[in-house]
Amino acid sequence: MPRISSVEELKALREQARRELQVRLGTGTRITVGLGTCGIAAGARETMQAILEELERRGIEATVNTVGCIGMCYNEPLVDIEQAGMPRITYGRITADKVPRLIEEHLIKGQVVAEWVVGRMAQEANNGPKS
Amino acid sequence: MPLRQAASRMRELSLHLLDLLENACEAGATEIRVHLEENTGQDTLELVVVDNGPGLPQGANEQAFDPFFTSRRTRHVGLGLPLVKQLVEQVGGSISLESEPGRTEVRLRVPRSHWDLPPLGDIPASLLAVLLREGAPRLIYDHVVDGRRFHFDTADLGAQLAGLPPAHASAAVRLREYLRAGIASLYTSRSSTADESK
Numbered sequence: 001m002p003r004i005s006s007v008e009e010l011k012a013l014r015e016q017a018r019r020e021l022q023v024r025l026g027t028g029t030r031i032t033v034g035l036g037t038c039g040i041a042a043g044a045r046e047t048m049q050a051i052l053e054e055l056e057r058r059g060i061e062a063t064v065n066t067v068g069c070i071g072m073c074y075n076e077p078l079v080d081i082e083q084a085g086m087p088r089i090t091y092g093r094i095t096a097d098k099v100p101r102l103i104e105e106h107l108i109k110g111q112v113v114a115e116w117v118v119g120r121m122a123q124e125a126n127n128g129p130k131s
Numbered sequence: 132m133p134l135r136q137a138a139s140r141m142r143e144l145s146l147h148l149l150d151l152l153e154n155a156c157e158a159g160a161t162e163i164r165v166h167l168e169e170n171t172g173q174d175t176l177e178l179v180v181v182d183n184g185p186g187l188p189q190g191a192n193e194q195a196f197d198p199f200f201t202s203r204r205t206r207h208v209g210l211g212l213p214l215v216k217q218l219v220e221q222v223g224g225s226i227s228l229e230s231e232p233g234r235t236e237v238r239l240r241v242p243r244s245h246w247d248l249p250p251l252g253d254i255p256a257s258l259l260a261v262l263l264r265e266g267a268p269r270l271i272y273d274h275v276v277d278g279r280r281f282h283f284d285t286a287d288l289g290a291q292l293a294g295l296p297p298a299h300a301s302a303a304v305r306l307r308e309y310l311r312a313g314i315a316s317l318y319t320s321r322s323s324t325a326d327e328s329k
Contacts, residue, residue, distance in 0.1 A: 063300070
């Protein structure tokens with residue numbers, strides 16, 4: 001990390017971070033929750049609710065969608081996060097208690113939570129059919 | 132997930148309802164009607180889900196309750212029906228399935244206060260989960276408790292959401308609160324039904 005040597009540099013850095021945060025939190029964010037029987041039984045509906053509540057609490061504008069069985073039943077509840085300019089990330093076993101950290105790290109800090117990732121799709125592949 | 136494990140985790144009737152609704156969506160239904168009626172005097176709870184999907188293949192109605200049966204080429208049937216049948220039988224209720232092209236009806240009737248009947252649970256969350264699907268079907272929900280009625284139709288959504296699509300997080304939260312208030316009113320006051328006139 002570069003060393004900050006003046007208040008002006010600090011202000012500039014803060015402004016840059018603020019702009020980056022705005023981009024990440026723009027309406028380009030889409031979160032998808034799998035709600036097949038496997039997902040429902042694993043608590044995906046509660047995960048969906050926790051996501052909505054966390055987004056509301058933090059004032060984050062995002063679209064939340066549900067889909068049927070995604071196909072990795074053993075990793076339910078599954079949550080997909082898509083953001084403009086970033087690869088689509090699929091997280092597995094996202095129970096409701098994990099949602100605050102997921103939102104904090106992925107959406108606020110822009111950092112993928114590597115230990116929960118079960119799939120990753122490059123940005124250019126996002127426009128194709130879902131597997 | 133094993134069937135027994137899945138069944139043990141479906142701790143609310145609303146989760147079974149969600150599963151039935153998801154099945155209807157996967158089948159391609161564009162309109163789903165849900166009628167939930169509770170009668171405390173007769174101690175009954177009746178749930179009817181009707182969708183306009185393509186229906187099951189002819190003669191497959193009985194097989195639909197078999198967890199190892201699927202007709203995915205024409206209609207996706209998950210574990211929803213086997214699980215709900217298991218529950219209904221456990222509490223001495225009845226369940227029926229009628230299906231033809233353009234109309235599938237699942238109807239179950241159970242003793243409302245049976246010890247082993249799970250609670251209704253979070254019905255608004257289950258309805259919301261369906262409304263958050265991309266290309267969500269029209270959902271018409273009627274809930275009756277001892278004659279008091281709450282009616283909800285996604286065709287009337289505009290006013291509740293102030294123009295935002297349901298999938299938008301803040302709109303979804305608003306919609307869920309609207310549903311919660313409407314359903315809660317059925318249990319609290321005879322005069323405060325959300326839409327008694329319909």
